[in-house]
Amino acid sequence: MPSSRLNLTGLDPAVPSVASALGAVLHDDAGGRWVDWEAGVWCAGLGHQHPAVVRAVSEQLSAVGHVGYRWTHPVVEQAATRLAEVAGLPDGRVVFLSSGSEAVELAIRLAHAVTGRQRLARIAGNYLAAYGAARGPGWTELTERTVEHRLGPDVAAFVLEPGNASGTVDLPSRDLVESVARGVQNGGGLLVVDEVTTGFGRTGRWFGYQHYAVRPDIVAVGKGAGNGYPVSAVVVSEEVAARLPPDFRHAQSHQDDPAAAAAVLAVIDTMQRDGLVERSAILGQRLRTALLAVAGSAGEITEVRGRGLMCAVSLRPVDQGGPAAAEVQRRLAAAGHLVGANPARNCLRLYPPLVIGEEQIDALAQALRGALA
Numbered sequence: 001m002p003s004s005r006l007n008l009t010g011l012d013p014a015v016p017s018v019a020s021a022l023g024a025v026l027h028d029d030a031g032g033r034w035v036d037w038e039a040g041v042w043c044a045g046l047g048h049q050h051p052a053v054v055r056a057v058s059e060q061l062s063a064v065g066h067v068g069y070r071w072t073h074p075v076v077e078q079a080a081t082r083l084a085e086v087a088g089l090p091d092g093r094v095v096f097l098s099s100g101s102e103a104v105e106l107a108i109r110l111a112h113a114v115t116g117r118q119r120l121a122r123i124a125g126n127y128l129a130a131y132g133a134a135r136g137p138g139w140t141e142l143t144e145r146t147v148e149h150r151l152g153p154d155v156a157a158f159v160l161e162p163g164n165a166s167g168t169v170d171l172p173s174r175d176l177v178e179s180v181a182r183g184v185q186n187g188g189g190l191l192v193v194d195e196v197t198t199g200f201g202r203t204g205r206w207f208g209y210q211h212y213a214v215r216p217d218i219v220a221v222g223k224g225a226g227n228g229y230p231v232s233a234v235v236v237s238e239e240v241a242a243r244l245p246p247d248f249r250h251a252q253s254h255q256d257d258p259a260a261a262a263a264v265l266a267v268i269d270t271m272q273r274d275g276l277v278e279r280s281a282i283l284g285q286r287l288r289t290a291l292l293a294v295a296g297s298a299g300e301i302t303e304v305r306g307r308g309l310m311c312a313v314s315l316r317p318v319d320q321g322g323p324a325a326a327e328v329q330r331r332l333a334a335a336g337h338l339v340g341a342n343p344a345r346n347c348l349r350l351y352p353p354l355v356i357g358e359e360q361i362d363a364l365a366q367a368l369r370g371a372l373a
């Protein structure tokens with residue numbers, strides 16, 4: 001039957017149609033099962049259909065899921081307080097939105113409004129958002145080779161994506177991140193961290209910026225915040241909140257929806273109760289060790305890099321006789337493992353649910369050996 005779905009991703013599905021998902025595993029109708037090494041789009045940190053999130057959102061939807069931003073609800077207040085705490089800005093203020101792109105866009109708007117400046121800086125290759133300011137001109141792009149970061153006192157914000165880099169897991173050095181953040185903040189600009197992908201335990205700490213000696217002014221979150229329920233948020237420090245012009249306005253239909261806040265609260269509770277941040281650090285180490293063992297016996301792997309359960313495997317370039325990442329991805333899918341692939345960089349991507357099991361890691365390593373043979 002022809003599909004009415006407009007597929008703008010340029011990607012062919014590896015699974016014909018997903019019938020159900022549980023934990024780290026996707027099922028189709030015909031008895032097929034795949035380990036989801038991408039956690040959806042890097043969202044389902046607790047695993048698909050986690051009962052705590054399903055229950056919290058269902059109950060909230062039954063009571064009141066959406067009221068409009070003119071009103072508040074106890075669950076919104078509670079989730080805001082808890083999110084500000086885990087984000088490291090305990091006296092901060094929080095606004096809930098729906099997507100990561102919206103959160104980053106609002107964070108940038110806030111930085112312009114608070115500083116009265118236009119110029120922005122980011123590390124080259126960072127994704128930040130699907131549209132808007134993050135896609136527009138006017139950015140100073142930083143690289144590790146930028147010898148002197150000439151960021152004068154006209155910078156509104158350094159918008160830092162701490163290591164995701166569009167799924168290629170390029171981890172910026174401490175020197176780059178800390179020197180640019182210091183320079184910008186000392187000059188009156190803000191440090192905005194885009195934790196949409198690196199937040200909620202992905203890197204083995206609550207937030208990716210916590211691998212650096214920096215204190216953000218604004219933290220944007222999304223993805224893992226709702227474990228697949230569409231919620232994002234912007235956390236601003238108390239100082240930034242106090243500096244906002246009184247006429248600053250931002251209003252969206254699903255701003256501060258109780259159902260979304262209930263999802264965030266259930267995610268934070270579960271992560272704390274089950275020690276998932278610590279688990280991400282430990283299992284991430286195990287994943288890298290298993291992949292390095294494959295690399296030791298298969299010359300096709302040139303690098304394994306990662307932090308926590310955010311991992312990339314670089315393959316020998318195709319023009320040097322290496323295997324195409326997309327082909328290795330296809331072979332792994334046939335063996336029951338859905339991994340990401342970046343053809344331009346010829347690398348594989350592994351961002352599994354934080355509940356991934358040790359036996360699933362060992363099975364992936366074995367399947368990768370087979371796929372590279």
Ligand SMILES: Cc1ncc(COP(=O)(O)O)c(C=O)c1O
Binds near residue numbers: 101166198
């Ligand atoms: C670091 C980062 N920021 C922002 C976004 C945008 O989030 P969303 O796709 O939810 O709009 C993404 C999406 O992949 C991301 O990886």
